Every structure is written in structure tokens, then in C-alpha cells.
Amino acid sequence: MATPREAFIETTARLLELQGYHATGLNQIVQESGAPKGSLYYYFPDGKEGLTAEVIERIGASLAGHIRDQLAQVADPGQAIDLFIQQMAAAMTASDCRGGGPLATVALETSASSERLRSACRDAYRSWQRAFADKLEAGGYAPERAARLGELIIALLEGAIILCRTERSSAPLEHLAEELRPLLRRMEE
Amino acid sequence: MATPREAFIETTARLLELQGYHATGLNQIVQESGAPKGSLYYYFPDGKEGLTAEVIERIGASLAGHIRDQLAQVADPGQAIDLFIQQMAAAMTASDCRGGGPLATVALETSASSERLRSACRDAYRSWQRAFADKLEAGGYAPERAARLGELIIALLEGAIILCRTERSSAPLEHLAEELRPLLRRMEE
DNA sequence: GTCTATATGCAGATAGAC
DNA sequence: GTCTATCTGCATATAGAC
Numbered sequence: 001m002a003t004p005r006e007a008f009i010e011t012t013a014r015l016l017e018l019q020g021y022h023a024t025g026l027n028q029i030v031q032e033s034g035a036p037k038g039s040l041y042y043y044f045p046d047g048k049e050g051l052t053a054e055v056i057e058r059i060g061a062s063l064a065g066h067i068r069d070q071l072a073q074v075a076d077p078g079q080a081i082d083l084f085i086q087q088m089a090a091a092m093t094a095s096d097c098r099g100g101g102p103l104a105t106v107a108l109e110t111s112a113s114s115e116r117l118r119s120a121c122r123d124a125y126r127s128w129q130r131a132f133a134d135k136l137e138a139g140g141y142a143p144e145r146a147a148r149l150g151e152l153i154i155a156l157l158e159g160a161i162i163l164c165r166t167e168r169s170s171a172p173l174e175h176l177a178e179e180l181r182p183l184l185r186r187m188e189e
Numbered sequence: 190m191a192t193p194r195e196a197f198i199e200t201t202a203r204l205l206e207l208q209g210y211h212a213t214g215l216n217q218i219v220q221e222s223g224a225p226k227g228s229l230y231y232y233f234p235d236g237k238e239g240l241t242a243e244v245i246e247r248i249g250a251s252l253a254g255h256i257r258d259q260l261a262q263v264a265d266p267g268q269a270i271d272l273f274i275q276q277m278a279a280a281m282t283a284s285d286c287r288g289g290g291p292l293a294t295v296a297l298e299t300s301a302s303s304e305r306l307r308s309a310c311r312d313a314y315r316s317w318q319r320a321f322a323d324k325l326e327a328g329g330y331a332p333e334r335a336a337r338l339g340e341l342i343i344a345l346l347e348g349a350i351i352l353c354r355t356e357r358s359s360a361p362l363e364h365l366a367e368e369l370r371p372l373l374r375r376m377e378e
Numbered sequence: 379g380t381c382t383a384t385a386t387g388c389a390g391a392t393a394g395a396c
Numbered sequence: 397g398t399c400t401a402t403c404t405g406c407a408t409a410t411a412g413a414c
């Protein structure tokens with residue numbers, strides 16, 4: 001964390017994933033980032049909303065890249081997606097079922113109250129959906145089918161994350177991987 | 190809304206769905222409920238958390254009953270679930286994509302910070318999952334398959350709701366209904 | 379049962395010195 | 397760029413009269 005600006009962004013990203021938007025205060029962000037308190041409004045003149053908007057964009061781009069990297073490691077789309085979900089389940093366990101889905105809480109909290117944050121979340125979700133869809137297309141799926149399945153996969157992942165957090169168990173994600181496995185095989189035919 | 194107690198519960202249920210937990214203040218609840226301000230802590234000595242816990246239980250039981258009622262109107266489980274999701278999509282449109290998923294936001298906001306609210310949400314989700322699973326079992330699915338598919342359906346619905354709210358469109362729910370249709374047919378065989 | 383008044387704390391945001 | 401001090405407002409919760 002070189003500059004205070006980066007420190008704010010990285011700390012905010014972590015806190016938003018764990019606590020959501022309204023439960024995360026600027027005081028906590030300043031404190032945990034270790035950045036100078038007086039510089040927050042210098043780097044983010046729009047305050048909390050502006051800072052959050054940039055964090056959402058970062059998370060969106062970062063995770064989209066991560067998805068593409070992971071999916072590129074296995075040729076078959078079905079197997080690649082299967083493996084990706086298994087890794088998400090492992091990460092869920094590692095975070096004691098408190099992390100995962102870095103935007104889900106913020107998206108639900110702000111979609112009705114801030115147009116700026118809603119559209120930022122929307123763009124992030126679209127980029128993740130496209131990452132999956134591109135992999136499926138490269139594996140031979142028709143573009144329209146690939147886009148549909150990409151949307152379905154994002155919905156499944158986000159929903160499974162809600163269940164994992166409320167159950168405090170990674171089982172829903174693991175079940176999801178199992179259920180999707182034969183499904184993506186069958187659709188290849 | 191006869192008693193102040195009921196007024197608090199119903200108003201809180203509505204606000205939690207639209208705004209989530211941390212964005213909903215007791216002052217707003219009192220004001221919009223029309224109930225006497227001085228009686229909130231009389232009926233809910235545990236304050237906001239106690240009130241919210243009871244609201245979650247109510248929403249859980251109420252929606253579980255609604256799911257069972259709706260699914261009972263069509264004999265075939267696949268068709269019944271298909272119709273149910275289409276009605277959810279219609280309700281999503283009617284609420285201008287601000288409603289639907291009455292617990293999703295609260296579940297994510299509180300699962301890491303309140304054991305009481307987390308377990309209340311968990312029980313609600315389980316009851317909904319069971320409502321779908323029972324319908325599938327009655328339609329001939331093996332109990333283990335029915336339970337798995339029930340979990341899958343809940344995850345899909347909750348995830349689709351997140352996408353609908355961020356996209357401000359009911360399309361994700363409508364797509365979900367279309368994609369699930371052939372899937373539940375195929376699984377019957 | 380319901381009231382008003384208030385305690386206490388923290389939220390986001392700003393002003394002006396340095 | 398960063399500081400301290402502070403403004404304004406609302407949050408949950410409580411006390412004590414009626």
C-alpha cells in the first residue's frame with residue numbers, strides 16, 4: 001500500500017465485502033487503512049459514495065480478470081467452471097463463510113438508493129458474466145446460449161453465497177458445483 | 190393493522206425488504222407505522238434486533254406458506270415451479286425492481302454480525318427450500334434429489350433477484366424461468 | 379400503554395491552519 | 397497534502413411523568 005489513496009481503496013474493498021455499505025464507516029476505513037485521516041476528502045472529494053464507486057469498479061475489473069485467468073487453465077468450459085466453483089468454495093471455508101461475493105451486499109443495499117453505485121455494480125456483474133460467456137463461446141456454445149448461461153452462473157454463484165453465509169457452511173457452493181457438472185456436460189451435446 | 194405491535198412488524202417487514210437493516214431506522218419505522226412512538230420498546234424490549242428477529246420469522250413462515258399455496262395449484266412440479274417464477278418476475282416488475290427477496294439484503298448484512306438474525310434468516314431459507322423440495326418429492330423425485338434441487342432453486346432465485354435489482358429489469362428472473370423449464374423436464378426422465 | 383425529553387455516541391462532511 | 401477541530405444530524409436506547 002504505497003499511497004494513501006491505494007490504502008483507502010484496498011481497505012474499503014475489504015470492509016465492504018465483510019460488512020456492507022452502511023455498516024462501514026469512514027472512521028473505520030481511515031483507521032484500518034493506516035492512511036492519514038486528513039487526506040480522505042482530498043483524494044475523494046465526493047466522500048463515501050465516490051470512494052465506494054471507485055472500489056466497486058476496481059473489484060469488478062479485478063475479479064473479471066481473475067475469472068478469465070482461472071478459466072483459461074482448463075480447455076473444456078464445463079470442467080473449467082467446475083474447478084472455479086470448487087475454488088470459490090475453498091475460499092469461502094477459508095474466510096469462515098464471511099467473505100465471498102465482494103459486491104453482493106453493497107449491490108442490494110444501494111441499488112434502490114444510489115444510481116451511481118447501482119450502475120457500478122451492474123457493470124461489474126456484466127463483466128463477470130461476460131468472462132464466463134466468452135469461455136463458453138470459445139468452447140463451442142452459440143453466443144446467445146453462452147450469454148444466457150453466463151447470467152445463470154452468476155445468479156447461481158451469488159445466491160449460493162447468500163446461503164453459505166446464512167448457513168455458515170460452504171456446502172451450498174459445493175452442491176452447486178456438483179449440480180452444474182452434469183448440466184454443462186449435457187448441454188455440450 | 191389493529192395493534193401497534195402488528196403495525197411495527199408489518200412496517201418493518203416492508204422497509205427491510207426495500208432498504209435493508211442498517212438503512213432502516215427506528216424513527217422511520219415508528220413514523221410510517223403510525224403506531225405510538227412510546228410503545229416500541231414496550232412491545233420489543235430488545236429493541237431493533239428483537240423486532241427484526243420477529244419480522245424475519247414472520248416473513249419466513251408467510252412466504253413458505255405462499256410458496257406451498259402456489260405450487261399446489263399445478264400438479265406437475267416443473268410446471269408449478271415455472272409458473273411460480275413467472276409470478277415472481279411479474280411482482281418484480283410491479284415493484285419497479287426494488288422489491289423481491291424480502292430477506293436477501295438483511296441476510297447478507299447481518300450474517301456476520303448477529304448470530305440471532307443469522308439463524309433466523311437461515312431457518313427462513315430452509316423452510317422455503319423445503320416447500321420446493323416437498324413439491325418435487327410429491328412429483329416423484331427421490332428425497333435427496335428433491336432437497337438438492339430445492340437448494341438450487343433458492344440459490345437461483347436469490348441470485349436472480351440481485352441481478353434484477355442491479356439491472357433494474359425483471360429479465361434475469363424471466364430468463365431463469367426459461368432455463369429451468371427444460372431442466373426440470375429433463376430431470377423427470 | 380403511551381408520552382416527552384433526553385442521554386450518548388457516531389455518522390458524513392467541512393473549515394481553515396500549516 | 398495533511399492536520400485538528402468542529403458542524404450538523406441522526407442513530408439506538410432509556411428515564412420518568414402520566
